[in-house]
Amino acid sequence: MSEIEAIRAQLLADIDAASDAGAIEALRVAALGKAGSITALLKTLGAMTPEDRQAKGPEIHALREAVTAALGARKAAMEAAALDVRLAAETIDMSLPTDTPPRGSIHPVSQVMDELAEIFADMGFAVATGPEIEDDWRNFTALNIPETHPARAMHDTFYFPDTDADGRAMLLRTHTSPVQIRTMMNQEPPIRIIAPGRVYRSDSDATHTPMFHQVEGLVIDRGIHMGHLKWTLETFLKAYFERDDIVLRLRPSYFPFTEPSAEVDVGYKQEKGRRIVGGHGDDDGHAWMELLGSGMVNRRVIANCGLDPDEWQGFAFGVGVDRLAMLKYGMDDLRAFFDGDLRWLSHYGFGALSVPTLSGGISA
């Protein structure tokens, strides 16, 4: 056996037998350190004749490489084994009783969405959903917001860099209104749905967060008119705020997807620094506040979904869920909704068993 082969055999055996990281490091220094055995071999190359160097050079370099690789492999194996030991020691017995009571609460947004579903279910509405990643046809075009429409710019849309297979721009939906399109295209009228969910706009301050929640309402049937819209909103808001003196004011407005459109204001009173919904906005000490957008579904939108607007009419509305929660439960900063602060959550959150029902009390 040549000297080089002997060194290789000895080093590989030592590395194999090394029992900890310290031993590995000691071997590395002994072989590859300044005074190491392989370093010494490398130094002999300089004094060799060119022929000898050509013969020995590759052998010595190969030795260095083999030993470096073996050191690395042994070290990785040792680390993996150490991790296994640690994981085995850290195994927890899930059947053991806890020594602290479980914490957690239902987020006000979840609670309000449950309340809305309960109220509208009682009026014959189903809950519909759509994806948060939408295409620009459903989020805008089909809703009668063409490419050049200023509303597109107003929505501060988050776009994805790539289009979908049909060449449509992809985006994070800026409102829940595209669920109107999905529903009308996927099911036969009559339609009565609400669509709660997350929406996204590039906007952020005390009253705007890049992600927030809306609930959309849509009714499509024969002979639907604005009286149905007003009754539905009134009934919903009375149930939601749990008081009978909710007064609405429908103010003419404009949305591309409704015609005519109405902004809906509610009367409220300022009490102890917060707005209490109720009463006529023109009464003493009261005022109007804008609460939601609504209108009769635009004929064009109905036609875009493949329905005959001469046969089918309807109304739609959209309202901020976070806003509804703030008004009912008295939070004043929207950003706190999404901070995940346990103190806020335990203060404003709801017990897991406080399921809203019309008979038991919507917010009980």
Ligand code: DAH
């Ligand atoms: N999509 C509108 C928005 O996000 C809200 C809205 C207004 C929805 C009127 C409607 C509606 O369905 O009829 O600003």
